[in-house]
Amino acid sequence: MYSAKNCPSNCIPYQTPIEPSSLSRAYVPFQIYCSIYGEKQSLLSGTVFPGLYKPYVKKNENCGNCGK
């Protein structure tokens, strides 16, 4: 079992680390469940998981390709 670094001891170890086993494949690491937001913060954030909260920041009001 894999226990995450920088993670309090009460988090749920879920996965073994991904080994670079095969070419031409995409991998997303399994989420490791550490802490969660409260109800109100979850609704405002759009997720209960702090690790998955990645808010959008508008970089330039006048640019049409600000996603980059």
Added chain:
Amino acid sequence: MWVYEKKLEFPVKIKKTNPALAKCILTQYGGPDGELAASLRYLSQRFTTVTPEAKATLNDIGTEELAHLEMIGSIVMQLSEDADMQEIKNQGFDSYYVDHGLGIYPASASGVPFTAAYLQSKGDPITDLYEDMAAEQKARSTYEYLLNLTDDPDVAEPLKFLREREIVHFQRFGEALRTVQDYLDSERCFVIPKPNFMNNDKNCGCKKCK
């Protein structure tokens, strides 16, 4: 089978009419990377995927996309319902108005009606999941472009919520992909019980045994 909850996943209460923005946001209702396409894609693919985890992921996310469709419909309706003729004409909503009035019709921002050609159900679980992850990214980009087009917090807050859901869904599809890859890679062992006549080793028929 579904159970309907008579409330939105995230509240939508818009005070300021903006038909031009309504027409743009409509693309997430029936456009190429919209919620209807997402929902139909996942709910169709779930029939032929493998592993219980992938089935549940497709079913749950496909269902949630329907809740998002409902939110987008509410946003478009609230942005356009109080528009007067002048606003409809000046803000470029007239081309939509002549075909659909103030009704909510599944079409893209440029008015192209919804089509199932926006989605694929390929029958290959790996191929389908890659498409799903790409779809989540395309929807996220669309939400970011929409956020660039508005400063109204009443509109931006639900859009930010929906954008964040795309990120969470990407993670879930990534996890489903891993379970499917592991399952398809695993060696399957077929065990056939040894027939009874082969167990009769005390008397094999040779001279010694006799």
